[in-house]
Amino acid sequence: MDKFLPKSNNFSTRVKDSFARQTAMHTLGIYIDTVQAGEVTLSMPYSTALSQQHGFIHAGVITTGMDSAAGYAAFSLMADDAAVLTVEFKVNLLSPARGDRFLFKGTVIKPGRNITFTEAKAYAVNKGQEKLIATMSATMMAVVGRDEIKG
Amino acid sequence: MDKFLPKSNNFSTRVKDSFARQTAMHTLGIYIDTVQAGEVTLSMPYSTALSQQHGFIHAGVITTGMDSAAGYAAFSLMADDAAVLTVEFKVNLLSPARGDRFLFKGTVIKPGRNITFTEAKAYAVNKGQEKLIATMSATMMAVVGRDEIKG
Amino acid sequence: MDKFLPKSNNFSTRVKDSFARQTAMHTLGIYIDTVQAGEVTLSMPYSTALSQQHGFIHAGVITTGMDSAAGYAAFSLMADDAAVLTVEFKVNLLSPARGDRFLFKGTVIKPGRNITFTEAKAYAVNKGQEKLIATMSATMMAVVGRDEIKG
Amino acid sequence: MDKFLPKSNNFSTRVKDSFARQTAMHTLGIYIDTVQAGEVTLSMPYSTALSQQHGFIHAGVITTGMDSAAGYAAFSLMADDAAVLTVEFKVNLLSPARGDRFLFKGTVIKPGRNITFTEAKAYAVNKGQEKLIATMSATMMAVVGRDEIKG
Numbered sequence: 304m305d306k307f308l309p310k311s312n313n314f315s316t317r318v319k320d321s322f323a324r325q326t327a328m329h330t331l332g333i334y335i336d337t338v339q340a341g342e343v344t345l346s347m348p349y350s351t352a353l354s355q356q357h358g359f360i361h362a363g364v365i366t367t368g369m370d371s372a373a374g375y376a377a378f379s380l381m382a383d384d385a386a387v388l389t390v391e392f393k394v395n396l397l398s399p400a401r402g403d404r405f406l407f408k409g410t411v412i413k414p415g416r417n418i419t420f421t422e423a424k425a426y427a428v429n430k431g432q433e434k435l436i437a438t439m440s441a442t443m444m445a446v447v448g449r450d451e452i453k454g
Numbered sequence: 455m456d457k458f459l460p461k462s463n464n465f466s467t468r469v470k471d472s473f474a475r476q477t478a479m480h481t482l483g484i485y486i487d488t489v490q491a492g493e494v495t496l497s498m499p500y501s502t503a504l505s506q507q508h509g510f511i512h513a514g515v516i517t518t519g520m521d522s523a524a525g526y527a528a529f530s531l532m533a534d535d536a537a538v539l540t541v542e543f544k545v546n547l548l549s550p551a552r553g554d555r556f557l558f559k560g561t562v563i564k565p566g567r568n569i570t571f572t573e574a575k576a577y578a579v580n581k582g583q584e585k586l587i588a589t590m591s592a593t594m595m596a597v598v599g600r601d602e603i604k605g
Numbered sequence: 606m607d608k609f610l611p612k613s614n615n616f617s618t619r620v621k622d623s624f625a626r627q628t629a630m631h632t633l634g635i636y637i638d639t640v641q642a643g644e645v646t647l648s649m650p651y652s653t654a655l656s657q658q659h660g661f662i663h664a665g666v667i668t669t670g671m672d673s674a675a676g677y678a679a680f681s682l683m684a685d686d687a688a689v690l691t692v693e694f695k696v697n698l699l700s701p702a703r704g705d706r707f708l709f710k711g712t713v714i715k716p717g718r719n720i721t722f723t724e725a726k727a728y729a730v731n732k733g734q735e736k737l738i739a740t741m742s743a744t745m746m747a748v749v750g751r752d753e754i755k756g
Numbered sequence: 757m758d759k760f761l762p763k764s765n766n767f768s769t770r771v772k773d774s775f776a777r778q779t780a781m782h783t784l785g786i787y788i789d790t791v792q793a794g795e796v797t798l799s800m801p802y803s804t805a806l807s808q809q810h811g812f813i814h815a816g817v818i819t820t821g822m823d824s825a826a827g828y829a830a831f832s833l834m835a836d837d838a839a840v841l842t843v844e845f846k847v848n849l850l851s852p853a854r855g856d857r858f859l860f861k862g863t864v865i866k867p868g869r870n871i872t873f874t875e876a877k878a879y880a881v882n883k884g885q886e887k888l889i890a891t892m893s894a895t896m897m898a899v900v901g902r903d904e905i906k907g
């Protein structure tokens with residue numbers, strides 16, 4: 304994957320501060336593993352509180368992790384005055400979300416002034432073995448100058 | 455929208471029983487409003503525990519509601535021995551998820567033996583006014599004879 | 606569907622002039638049926654020259670018609686100095702594209718300054734009967750001030 | 757990417773024979789570059805006959821190439837009695853399709869008895885330089901025992 308230059312010197316702190324304000328992440332038990340320019344990895348332990356009818360993690364919860372990973376990957380390359388919003392995403396559910404914990408890895412494919420193309424992958428981890436269980440492609444938008452939407 | 459015939463005489467109970475086993479729904483505060491053949495509506499109050507960095511409901515949570523609504527709309531038309539799994543979905547986020555509560559309406563577009571095409575819409579409700587905030591198109595799969603996946 | 610106000614007094618002519626420059630439309634035999642503010646319908650006769658291996662029209666050709674219909678639906682609401690580009694689309698292929706001719710109906714779901722959400726539907730027509738065969742959801746972008754991209 | 761085992765000893769011939777029956781490929785000037793188990797690459801020269809209003813290749817034509825590449829990548833792993841149909845796809849248009857010629861590379865992500873997940877990438881080639889211009893994720897379905905749909 305190409306490497307991209309962040310517009311903010313402070314991008315890692317900006318990502319972590321914004322992530323800390325996503326209370327949905329706390330509720331779901333998702334936390335930050337790594338932040339690089341254009342790439343963010345999140346982590347979540349299995350919890351029966353998040354399962355669907357067969358005991359696997361609900362596809363929507365897996366999507367929530369991938370959306371945050373992809374959104375913050377985009378945000379990591381944006382200017383200091385920009386916030387990020389998700390325009391749309393497409394998710395493929397390759398395998399049931401069965402595992403001890405889950406990784407969500409978001410990556411920028413093509414950054415842009417308004418629109419940033421991103422991808423995310425979700426992995427289930429069982430006894431240290433990672434298995435790709437879902438993929439996302441997402442379009443992120445930089446938002447500047449809207450008071451209600453910051454960071 | 456065309457009306458479709460359910461294969462199970464018992465479809466409403468089957469949907470409610472399966473939904474009751476989705477602990478993620480309880481955790482997120484999502485409950486069933488209505489179950490018809492090929493159409494399921496769910497409801498969720500606003501909660502700060504489910505918000506993203508700007509205080510709106512996280513796009514992944516909105517997606518979770520739409521995925522369950524669409525999945526159970528598909529499931530409502532399936533035979534008694536079938537379970538349902540989501541193959542993929544595409545979500546468009548038209549407006550920030552700001553509201554007192556949220557409705558998720560799933561509808562079957564075209565049922566099939568293996569594959570069922572569905573749609574879902576998410577509405578934010580503010581002081582009784584409904585606003586369309588997100589749309590989903592989702593492909594659902596009927597699964598028969600896999601012991602780990604029932605209902 | 607909500608009705609939207611065009612920003613150009615001249616929107617119908619703008620759509621027709623731009624469409625006339627899409628040589629791909631001529632090559633595929635696609636022409637304009639109707640242009641309204643936020644809604645464009647295109648038409649195409651069946652041709653063996655456009656078929657896939659089973660004799661149906663190739664999914665990509667059906668997509669081409671839906672993309673143009675959705676793109677021009679978005680364009681019909683844009684200002685006089687804006688051009689339109691497709692950011693992304695999702696296509697569901699409900700039934701094989703078998704028919705005497707095909708209709709592509711594009712509709713704006715939510716217009717915006719930068720981003721316009723659209724939908725398109727493709728219908729096969731057999732002996733006067735219309736059948737929905739494919740659906741698209743597409744994100745369109747207004748482009749202003751790029752010399753290479755006009756209209 | 758993982759390597760997958762084809763179910764047919766004859767997969768390359770099966771792909772080429774089926775492709776030869778896609779008259780849309782001839783009309784658009786798309787031909788086969790390479791066929792491997794789970795990976796097919798197609799090629800297309802630029803033609804003004806396939807352009808949109810700004811002179812770039814129409815997004816629908818780029819999609820047609822990616823759909824065939826992804827479909828035949830899936831088909832290359834299927835059994836001798838199976839045909840392939842596209843269920844749905846999502847396309848991201850990263851850059852305008854400007855180039856001397858175009859490559860469409862389809863890859864299987866996860867094969868399955870009914871459903872195969874695939875990806876495709878489109879590249880524009882300018883003076884020997886390849887540039888990624890579009891990505892697709894597509895769901896393919898194996899069809900067995902339907903007389904109208906073979907190969």
